[in-house]
Amino acid sequence: MTAIIIDYDAGNLRSVARACAEVGLAAKIAADPHIVSGADRIIFPGVGAAPSAMKSLKREGLDVALIDAFRAGTPMLGICLGLQISLEHSEEGDTPTLALVAGRVRRFDFTDRHLKVPHMGWNEVKPVRAHPLLGGLETGDAFYFVHSFFPQPEDASIIYGQANYEHDFCCALGVRNYFGVQFHPEKSGRVGLRLIEKFASWDGALCSPNA
Amino acid sequence: MLTKRLIACLDVRDGKLAKSVKFVDTKDIGDPVEKAREYYRDGLDELVFYDITASSDERRILLDVVEAVAAEVFIPLSVGGGIRSVSDATDLRLAGAEKINVNSAAVQRPALIAECAEAIGSQNLVLSMDIRRVDGDAGLPSGYEIVIDGGRRSMGLDALQWALDGEKLGAGELVVNSIDADGTRDGYEIKLTRMLSEAVRIPVIASGGAGKPEHLREVLEAGKADAALVASMVHYGDYRVSELKTWLHEHGVSMRMSW
Numbered sequence: 001m002t003a004i005i006i007d008y009d010a011g012n013l014r015s016v017a018r019a020c021a022e023v024g025l026a027a028k029i030a031a032d033p034h035i036v037s038g039a040d041r042i043i044f045p046g047v048g049a050a051p052s053a054m055k056s057l058k059r060e061g062l063d064v065a066l067i068d069a070f071r072a073g074t075p076m077l078g079i080c081l082g083l084q085i086s087l088e089h090s091e092e093g094d095t096p097t098l099a100l101v102a103g104r105v106r107r108f109d110f111t112d113r114h115l116k117v118p119h120m121g122w123n124e125v126k127p128v129r130a131h132p133l134l135g136g137l138e139t140g141d142a143f144y145f146v147h148s149f150f151p152q153p154e155d156a157s158i159i160y161g162q163a164n165y166e167h168d169f170c171c172a173l174g175v176r177n178y179f180g181v182q183f184h185p186e187k188s189g190r191v192g193l194r195l196i197e198k199f200a201s202w203d204g205a206l207c208s209p210n211a
Numbered sequence: 212m213l214t215k216r217l218i219a220c221l222d223v224r225d226g227k228l229a230k231s232v233k234f235v236d237t238k239d240i241g242d243p244v245e246k247a248r249e250y251y252r253d254g255l256d257e258l259v260f261y262d263i264t265a266s267s268d269e270r271r272i273l274l275d276v277v278e279a280v281a282a283e284v285f286i287p288l289s290v291g292g293g294i295r296s297v298s299d300a301t302d303l304r305l306a307g308a309e310k311i312n313v314n315s316a317a318v319q320r321p322a323l324i325a326e327c328a329e330a331i332g333s334q335n336l337v338l339s340m341d342i343r344r345v346d347g348d349a350g351l352p353s354g355y356e357i358v359i360d361g362g363r364r365s366m367g368l369d370a371l372q373w374a375l376d377g378e379k380l381g382a383g384e385l386v387v388n389s390i391d392a393d394g395t396r397d398g399y400e401i402k403l404t405r406m407l408s409e410a411v412r413i414p415v416i417a418s419g420g421a422g423k424p425e426h427l428r429e430v431l432e433a434g435k436a437d438a439a440l441v442a443s444m445v446h447y448g449d450y451r452v453s454e455l456k457t458w459l460h461e462h463g464v465s466m467r468m469s470w
Binding site: 012014015019022048114117118119121122123124138140141142145146148164192193 | 212214
């Protein structure tokens, strides 16, 4: 079983590859749409801006490959920008995105002028409902975040985790075989590695039989 | 709720860990990879490697140290010292650094900030500032000046103005390092940290002067810092990382307490 880490000029993919190695998940960084379409499982990482990310995905034909893989039931994990562009639209550069998930990506717009943007650092992730990838999550478990935009899915029932920065926002969502997180599990110590380890054996179903 | 961060800085010289007092008279105190591993397991929130002599004598950062640490330490890793170009920054990113700190070279050529921000993203670019208090008649409105090359050269540049310029050019975070407080263990420069943190909208990391847990609380609360950087306090075994975090947590500072 090998995970494909999508390479689309969206930042440092090696830290994701290192985290996969640490939990025993064989991973390969690839930008070829044929490899992506045929992957056993896909990790869709990324930091950076939505407009340039969409541009390079389209240039490589990776947008179509990702949509195909989603429809085919391939287990997929989106991280940070990889989550954001799974929705329909991002306020960042007014960009139409992949639309695997219904909803939009909004910019943090605070009434408190002293709140720093980006939202950077460790924040507690509160589970909203059970998901195989969030198994073992306990009160107080925090993940590392770096972002200025956040996802706002249309259907609140697909939200699995929330964090708070002036207001609660969705930081983990799941639709069938796709799971997206706004935080960086590869930089979140033991709790982050646990999520990647669970992804390594996830069959793409929303709830495991024992959940 | 976003927690405050505890960051440990490992000053690296010739691949070894060093700690300076007021930026002179450094002595070696151990293996950086071993220390990084120890702090990570003990709940550290972020790690900074600083090649303390790179700026002065043109030496390149020790990419192999970064690479070795990145393979087993899964928290944000930040590296600085001697970064002069986009390729210095991208080399370090490939070795495993999340964030890149620019300092002296950015003072000499501010466009470096914009170039690096464009290449690696603002959120990964840290402007590290070495700052010294000046007399009222020095002609600097904030009362603080920027120094470079490990504190050896005064630039006649106002610290507050430089922080604002850095933010505008694309820095995603600031390190406020007080040369006056560095290595004294008498506490951070609260007034300076607060002034800069209130002036910018990007996160501020306070650096220089930590000696007691109370100093960290002071700079995170009164100093309005988003993160506190420590070195001597943990390097010599006076305090453990987990001990500092527990103390802060018990004294009302929001910290990540499960790792």
